[in-house]
Amino acid sequence: MMQVLTTISTLMLPLTIAFILIVGLVRGVSLYDAFITGAKKGFGTSITLMPQMIAMLAAITLFRVSGALTIGITWLKPIADRLHFPLELLPLAILRPISGSASLALLTDLFKQHGPDSLLGRMGSVMQGSTDTTLYVLAIYFGSIGITKGRYALRVGLLSDAVSVIASIIVVNWLFTK
Amino acid sequence: MLNGIWTFLILVSIIVSIATHHADRITQGIFQGAKDGVLFSFGLISIIAFWLGIMEIAQQAGVIAMLSKILSPLVRWLYPSVPRDHPAMGFLIANMSANLLGLGNAATPLGISAMRHLQMLASEKDKATDAMCTLLALNTASLTLIPTTVIGLRITFQSRAPSDIVLPSALATLIATVAAVFFDRYFRAHERHKVRR
Numbered sequence: 343m344m345q346v347l348t349t350i351s352t353l354m355l356p357l358t359i360a361f362i363l364i365v366g367l368v369r370g371v372s373l374y375d376a377f378i379t380g381a382k383k384g385f386g387t388s389i390t391l392m393p394q395m396i397a398m399l400a401a402i403t404l405f406r407v408s409g410a411l412t413i414g415i416t417w418l419k420p421i422a423d424r425l426h427f428p429l430e431l432l433p434l435a436i437l438r439p440i441s442g443s444a445s446l447a448l449l450t451d452l453f454k455q456h457g458p459d460s461l462l463g464r465m466g467s468v469m470q471g472s473t474d475t476t477l478y479v480l481a482i483y484f485g486s487i488g489i490t491k492g493r494y495a496l497r498v499g500l501l502s503d504a505v506s507v508i509a510s511i512i513v514v515n516w517l518f519t520k
Numbered sequence: 521m522l523n524g525i526w527t528f529l530i531l532v533s534i535i536v537s538i539a540t541h542h543a544d545r546i547t548q549g550i551f552q553g554a555k556d557g558v559l560f561s562f563g564l565i566s567i568i569a570f571w572l573g574i575m576e577i578a579q580q581a582g583v584i585a586m587l588s589k590i591l592s593p594l595v596r597w598l599y600p601s602v603p604r605d606h607p608a609m610g611f612l613i614a615n616m617s618a619n620l621l622g623l624g625n626a627a628t629p630l631g632i633s634a635m636r637h638l639q640m641l642a643s644e645k646d647k648a649t650d651a652m653c654t655l656l657a658l659n660t661a662s663l664t665l666i667p668t669t670v671i672g673l674r675i676t677f678q679s680r681a682p683s684d685i686v687l688p689s690a691l692a693t694l695i696a697t698v699a700a701v702f703f704d705r706y707f708r709a710h711e712r713h714k715v716r717r
Contacts, residue, residue, distance in 0.1 A: 358665075362577055365583050384569025384571070384573070396557030399557040400530075413536065457677070458678075459680050464688070468685050468688045471689040495657070498657045499700075502661045509691070
């Protein structure tokens with residue numbers, strides 16, 4: 343079972359790429375040129391992320407090396423324990439709906455501390471990958487057309503973020519621990 | 521909000537490190553963190569550029585159009601208040617396809633176009649309609665098949681299996697999306713109920 347699931351995970355990306363290339367080939371798309379056109383857009387996306395990553399990683403690294411994180415974690419420990427929540431993931435869970443780059447920076451820090459293949463690293467990966475930044479989406483989508491009465495949209499967004507956090511922990515636990 | 525969090529993190533760090541006589545850690549921390557920020561943003565260029573290259577092929581080959589066709593019955597079910605052949609429908613479908621393929625940056629302008637068209641259907645221009653709330657719910661939960669950025673970051677950290685989180689992510693995002701649709705409908709029904717009373 344486990345083996346099958348891992349295989350599906352590993353095959354999904356290559357199969358998607360193969361499928362796209364084959365359809366492109368059959369339909370006579372000039373594959374290489376199209377690829378180059380698309381890849382050019384990747385630079386802008388990554389580079390515009392850089393100032394936020396510098397700002398947040400500097401702040402998060404400071405928070406960790408200064409010992410402030412240890413103090414904060416001691417305070418939060420009783421709550422996390424009561425909820426059976428992995429303490430190290432609490433900051434990520436809290437920041438995920440607020441800022442995508444901040445939570446990406448936190449994930450980077452988590453990888454640095456525990457490694458990407460640790461249980462925590464995997465849970466963090468799934469947390470980051472399985473949802474979008476609720477407050478940002480709300481601000482952009484409603485802001486762009488001047489909606490001021492958002493009704494229950496924020497509540498729905500935050501509740502589904504909570505579901506995604508819990509689902510991330512349960513699913514990774516289920517798939518990666520024996 | 522981010523303003524507050526960012527300033528809080530830095531100020532508290534400085535106060536704690538001075539109080540514990542480790543002020544030297546501040547300089548180290550700033551340098552290390554900023555350097556990591558540059559390194560990892562650079563590291564992400566590789567996978568993001570590659571993925572966007574593949575997606576451009578998908579676009580030109582009509583794979584995204586194929587996906588849209590598959591998704592359209594589902595999208596129609598999700599937005600009962602939007603007429604079938606209204607231009608908003610096309611953007612709603614395209615937005616979902618882009619999210620599925622992990623094209624967050626392409627999904628946003630499509631979603632905003634959908635919003636603009638949905639606003640034409642609205643009677644009150646500053647109040648979110650049912651369809652707008654559903655669009656928001658789906659985009660905040662963001663159903664994604666392949667989380668490219670996270671895979672990219674895992675590769676940067678020399679993960680032995682950078683893509684083994686694909687299936688768990690798909691599962692978690694599916695659960696969150698179903699929950700989002702449920703909450704959206706639940707709160708709407710709740711609101712109607714209150715108005716009627």
